[in-house]
Amino acid sequence: MSSLTHVVTGESFASLGYQFRVGKTTVHRIVKTTSNAIWETLQPHYMPVPNEHQWKEIAKNYFEKCNIPCCVGAIDGKHCRLKCPSGTGFLFYNYKGYHSIVLLAIADANCCFTLIDVGSYGRNSDSPVFTESNMGKQFLSRNLDIPQSSELGEQQASMETSVKVAEPLVNSICVLNNFIHNLKQTPIVQAQA
Known part of the structure; x- marks a missing residue:
């Protein structure tokens, strides 16, 4: 229980030791043991190396x-x-x-x-x-x-331009991507002249 409390709240080991009436070293050992058990049990199912x-x-x-x-x-x-x-x-x-x-x-x-x-x-x-x-x-x-x-799918042609043009072009594509994504979620607010 002290391991999960630490993960969820970020509460200090000293405070957890006081709450559960165990020493700080015991809390360290419990958190480490529990964390290793969680990793070893869940990693093969929820984070395996992709094939x-x-x-x-x-x-x-x-x-x-x-x-x-x-x-x-x-x-x-x-x-x-x-x-x-x-x-x-x-x-x-x-x-x-x-x-x-x-x-x-x-x-x-x-x-x-x-x-x-x-x-x-x-x-x-x-x-x-x-x-x-x-x-x-x-x-x-x-x-x-x-x-x-x-x-892996479609290949895109490389940009046939200089770095001076490519950098602002890529920047604008990225910001336009976010702009379009945002349009799908929120209505456009008209700017007043």
């Missing part, structure tokens, strides 16, 4: 929902705040000004995680976290069964 067919489905969904061809995931990192581990110096200290570990995640078009890596030092940015992670190494060595782009 070739599933990667194709992810790409199809990205194209249908976002109009992005040949996309098998969106990747980003999140700094998870933690108390500085003793003797680590600045390894966990990030550019945001606090100590953290990095959660690097790839999500599908439904915003569900497909692959994650947790635990890199907070001082690292997304790129080295990815290349050093198991997920990144598997991707870079082509061991994730991701189909070739030609097998």
Whole structure:
């Protein structure tokens, strides 16, 4: 119960220990054991590494929902705040000004995680976290069964223009995508002259 209370409320281990009349060290052990049990039980069913067919489905969904061809995931990192581990110096200290570990995640078009890596030092940015992670190494060595782009659906022609034109063009396409998406959800408000 203390594990779920911590996950849901973010309440401190000391406070949970007081509530459940156990020591702080016991709360640490319970949270770690419960978290590992949840991961080991649910991960194979709710976050397995996609196979070739599933990667194709992810790409199809990205194209249908976002109009992005040949996309098998969106990747980003999140700094998870933690108390500085003793003797680590600045390894966990990030550019945001606090100590953290990095959660690097790839999500599908439904915003569900497909692959994650947790635990890199907070001082690292997304790129080295990815290349050093198991997920990144598997991707870079082509061991994730991701189909070739030609097998993922429609191919788009490359832009035959300069970087000076391509950058604002891509920017405008992205903002227009959000504008159109927003139009579907809210009525247009007329500007007064």
